[in-house]
Amino acid sequence: MENESSLMHLEVLLPFRVFADHTDVKRIVAETQEGAFGLLPARLDCVAALVPGILTYETESEGETHIAIDEGILVKAGQKVFVSVRNAIGGTDLGQLHQAVEQEFLNLNEQERNMRVVLAKLESGLVRQLLAYRHE
Secondary structure, eight states: OOOGGGSEEEEEEETTEEEEEEEEEEEEEEEETTEEEEEOTTSOOEEEEEOSEEEEEEETTTEEEEEEEOSEEEEEETTEEEEEESOEEEOSOHHHHHHHIIIIIIHHHHHHHHHHHHHHHHHHHHHHHHHHHHHO
8 A cells, every 4th residue: 555645635526515535546637728637646736727528536445537527626735636616427438428528518518608698688788778768
């Protein structure tokens, strides 16, 4: 067994619960806008904005694990790594996880963009009506 100081404590946090909590993590691979990057226990502290994709981590007890995650943030402080995301899906089949990212998270982002466009149109319409009412 490796020295405990050479292992990380990973917590994957969702808005209303802890999705994963492991204290024996050897390495983590996450995806950002600039591409994938890896974390080892000796890496300096950092913060990264995550994009929808696959988060991979390796533990002493379970080996390599993959989870599909939505956009969020990763914070490494000492041996602790916190990943806070809006949604996560666990599974064993990497192909199914990639498909889940495409269907669940990327489509949701498209729906959010459409919703924002509709809200912007409603807001601009309301402002026009208020300006017209003010000029009367």
